[in-house]
Amino acid sequence: MLVLAIDTSTPDLVTGLVDTAAGTVTEQILPDTRRHNELLTPTVQQVLAQAGTTFADLDAVVVGCGPGPFTGLRVGMASGAAFGDALGIPVHGVCSLDAIAHQLAGRDALVATDARRREVYWASYQAGQRVAGPNVQAPANVTPGHPVEVVSVPAHLAEQLTAVDGNAEQVDLAPTAAALVAVADLDNPAPAPLEPLYLRRPDAKEPAPRPKSPAIPEVQ
Structure with missing residues (x-):
């Protein structure tokens, strides 16, 4: 099975082609791009060309x-849904944090x-x-609820996770194509519709209605 994997939940742009039968991965990760909308489709095309395959x-x-943030998630999920709809193939949504945890070997x-x-x-994991x-919380308020052996966190935020044992190993991981595919239920031919995990409202808000001018007469 050839599976296209996409993640835009972090500043990194993750795209990759996973051949589940051969166990091969062709991947491009563009770190800290913040240009997901501009770069996603061209990068997917580059990955397919590198692997000698096509969308078909x-x-x-x-x-x-x-x-992840509203704009980033919308780009990746809308693109993935569009690819699936155009090709008539299933589109599986996964929690991006699960894909990071998968890399921590249970x-x-x-x-x-x-x-x-x-x-x-954040999310916490036991035995994978x-x-x-x-x-979503301030780092100082994060309480995993159980001892942890390893913490994956951006380096500039690590010291703020005060409830975590300071002896835990620290790494800074992002989703990878292989991990995204590994946590997906590919045996389900009809996955549920994609559901974004925004966790908070977007920054954009509808403007408050303006009061009616007293100069405008009432019309019956």
Whole structure:
């Protein structure tokens, strides 16, 4: 099975082609781009060309559904859904934090990503299974609820996770194509519709209605 994997839940742009039968991965990760909308489709095309395949060869799409910021998630999920609809193939949504935790080989872990506004998106895992989260909170308020062996967190936020044992190993991981595919239920031919994990409202708000001018007469 050839699976296209996409994640735009973090500042990194993750795209990759995973051949589940051969166990091969062709991947491009563009770190800290913040240009997901501009670069996603050209990067997918580059990945397919590098692997010697085309869109018509794909069997499924896997998309990271966050948690993440509204604009970033919308780009990846809308693109993944469009590819799946155009090709008539299933599109599987997965929690992006699960894809990071998968890389920690089943260890008891806390996974956190930068949510901006002095907050983090986080979830905790025991034996590879998510037991808390995903949530969004200030780092000082994150309580995994169990001892953790390893913490995946951006380096500039690590010291703010005060409830985590300081002896825990620290790493800074992002989703990868292989991990996204690994946590997806590819055996389900009819996955549920994509559901973004925004966890908070977008920055954009509808303007408040303006009061009616007294100069405008009432019309019966």
